[in-house]
Amino acid sequence: MRIHEINNQYVLAVSYGNYLKADGGVDKVIAEHCQLFNNAGVSYIQIAPLKPGGISGMIFNCIKRNIYTLVIDGSFQKLVDEEEIIRMLMRYERGEKQMIAFHIHHLKKNNIRFLNRISSIAKCNTYFFVHDYNSICEHPNLLENGSRFCGYTAKPCDDCIDCQYVHGIKSIQQKTRKILGSFKNLYIVAPSKIAMNLWLMTFGDLVQENHCFVVPHQKAFGVNTLVPDLNDKxxxxxxxxxxxxxxxxxxxxxxxxxxxxxxxxxxxxxxxxxxxxxxxxxxxxxxxxxxxxxxxxxxxxxxxxxxxxxxxxxxxxxxxxxxxxxxxxxxxxxxxxxxxxxxxxxxxxxxxxxxxxxxxxxxxxxxxxxxxxxxxxxxxxxxEANTDILNLVGGKGCIEPTYVKQSNVDLQMLIINAIYKALQWHMLR
CATH class of the missing domain: 3.40.50.2000 (Glycogen Phosphorylase B;)
Known part of the structure; x- marks a missing residue:
């Protein structure tokens, strides 16, 4: 099975799910980034761990392979496992395809070992995006018992003894430190000062001060002078x-x-x-x-x-x-x-x-x-989507793509993809 042709430069992005199948804020940002980089002649590859439930989950658990969705330049390619992703990246490296940035949009569902293997191949900067606070606490919105903002100040959460998330916060922060602390050229990107400052209260020691950038998702243009009419109510x-x-x-x-x-x-x-x-x-x-x-x-x-x-x-x-x-x-x-x-x-x-x-x-x-x-x-x-994200990476890609051939046909992965497509077709009926 062949995969999508890519440009001579590309960005590799990791998240918690296939952004083509969801409409959350993170998915919207990834879709915008894909379009921005494609417009600049840079390919955009996104991988995300597949954690299916139901029948497909039982099948994949029996096979016991870490399965990922592979999306290239806005087009779903197929399901792949960790080894196939590593082989693909190494082929790109041998074929003089340059990874110009490694984007981590979410640590959720991803494991340290695999991200470290990618980091060892990547000869570029790693950018961690603060979309929520899942890297700090089990509750991504820092809600005490899931109800209201806890007033998080990065102090030991022993004071929050009545919160159901207090027991997991230390292990989550340790995992974040272990993953992000392993990257040599780490940059932090947040869409607002509020988000950046709150995140740095916990992990400010992991990153250099000049490696922290506030990049809003959008840029404003013009002034709207139209004001809604005020009628009876x-x-x-x-x-x-x-x-x-x-x-x-x-x-x-x-x-x-x-x-x-x-x-x-x-x-x-x-x-x-x-x-x-x-x-x-x-x-x-x-x-x-x-x-x-x-x-x-x-x-x-x-x-x-x-x-x-x-x-x-x-x-x-x-x-x-x-x-x-x-x-x-x-x-x-x-x-x-x-x-x-x-x-x-x-x-x-x-x-x-x-x-x-x-x-x-x-x-x-x-x-x-x-x-x-x-x-x-x-x-x-x-x-409009903020093009400043391109300035963080720099460089223009080659517009002319080259075709990448799939080697080492994996029968088990072919079966997994066939099952996945059949289940997708069944759900759409």
């Missing part, structure tokens, strides 16, 4: 994933108060959840690679005045904030929301509350309009 919308850590329970409390007290507000939910809340109008919105402005357009089309982004955890970036800002929505957020709260204060385009009761009080007192009038900031006309 102020329109407030909850945006994105409808989860507990995103403020679902607080939003339900707001909706109950608005309905029971007959307050003059229109409430909306913009996202993919089908949960119905009395008094809230659901608008289905799904941001996808072929429709990246879906949320922005929905906000503008529906004339939303305020965006409710009540994250209970320190967000490292928040695409929804930038979508709301671009649509010139006032942003209502919680003081623990990380980069959201930081950007609201920086851009003066909303208000940061300590408690949901404070926000409800403002709703009752009808002071939201005053807050809107004091918010003078105008959002950008558009956001």
């Amino acid at each position: 102020i329109k407030i919308a909850f945006l994105g994933k409808f989860g507990d850590n995103k403020g679902k329970n607080e939003w339900i409390k707001v909706a109950n108060v608005v309905k029971s007290e007959k307050l003059e507000y229109e409430l909306f939910y913009f996202g993919t959840s089908d949960i119905k809340i009395d008094g809230v109008t659901n608008v289905y919105v799904q941001v996808k690679p072929d429709n990246p402005k879906a949320m922005y357009e929905a906000l503008v089309d529906n004339g939303i005045n305020c965006a409710f982004l009540w994250s209970l955890c320190p967000e490292t970036y928040s695409y929804t904030y930038h979508e709301a800002y671009s649509a010139n929505c006032l942003v209502i957020t919680d003081s623990d929301s990380g980069n959201i709260a930081s950007l609201v204060n920086e851009n003066n385009n909303g208000k940061v509350y300590s408690t949901i009761e404070q926000f409800i009080s403002d709703l009752r007192d009808d002071t939201i309009l005053d807050i809107m009038n004091k918010s003078t900031s105008k959002g950008p006309l558009k956001y």
Whole structure:
């Protein structure tokens, strides 16, 4: 089985899953990086451990081989094991294919030994991306007992004796140190100062100060002078994933108060959840690679005045904030929301509350309009993927690709790929 042709320079990226099959923040970033590097003539290879459940999981566990998905330049190739990946990289090395960067987007599901083997082949810098806090704690959002931000300060977590994650935090941090400490040319990349500073509180000794870069996922262009009309009622919308850590329970409390007290507000939910809340109008919105402005357009089309982004955890970036800002929505957020709260204060385009009761009080007192009038900031006309990530690596690749032949046919891997494709076909029926 042959694999995709690649350019003379390439980036190798490791994550926890196939980004073509998911729509999370990490997956979106990897897809954007792939496009940016491809546009610069550099191939982008992504591998991720496959940890399937059900029948496929039983089959792979019986075979007892560490299986990975292989995606090259945005196209899924096949399933491979560790040895096949190592052979592929060594063939590239012999064929004068240059790995110009080794990107680690997530340590989850990956093992130290395999990453070290890749590092021994790579003659380039290693970049670790801080997408969440999974390298610090078992809970990727640093939520105490999965409910609210624990106020993490990098002190020994013995004080958090009542938290269910306290027993695993030391082993997770030891694993992070063992993996990242083994790379000679390690760079840390975070999408915000909030994320970088929080991560460095724990692992600042692992990396040189001049090897830490804050690179937001997007760049802003222009100024949007269009402001949502203010009709009879102020329109407030909850945006994105409808989860507990995103403020679902607080939003339900707001909706109950608005309905029971007959307050003059229109409430909306913009996202993919089908949960119905009395008094809230659901608008289905799904941001996808072929429709990246879906949320922005929905906000503008529906004339939303305020965006409710009540994250209970320190967000490292928040695409929804930038979508709301671009649509010139006032942003209502919680003081623990990380980069959201930081950007609201920086851009003066909303208000940061300590408690949901404070926000409800403002709703009752009808002071939201005053807050809107004091918010003078105008959002950008558009956001685009940040090309600064290319500047970190440097160099342009050869546009003309060469074909890479697959050698040493592995019968067992052929069988595994056939099973995987059959299961994928069955799930799509």
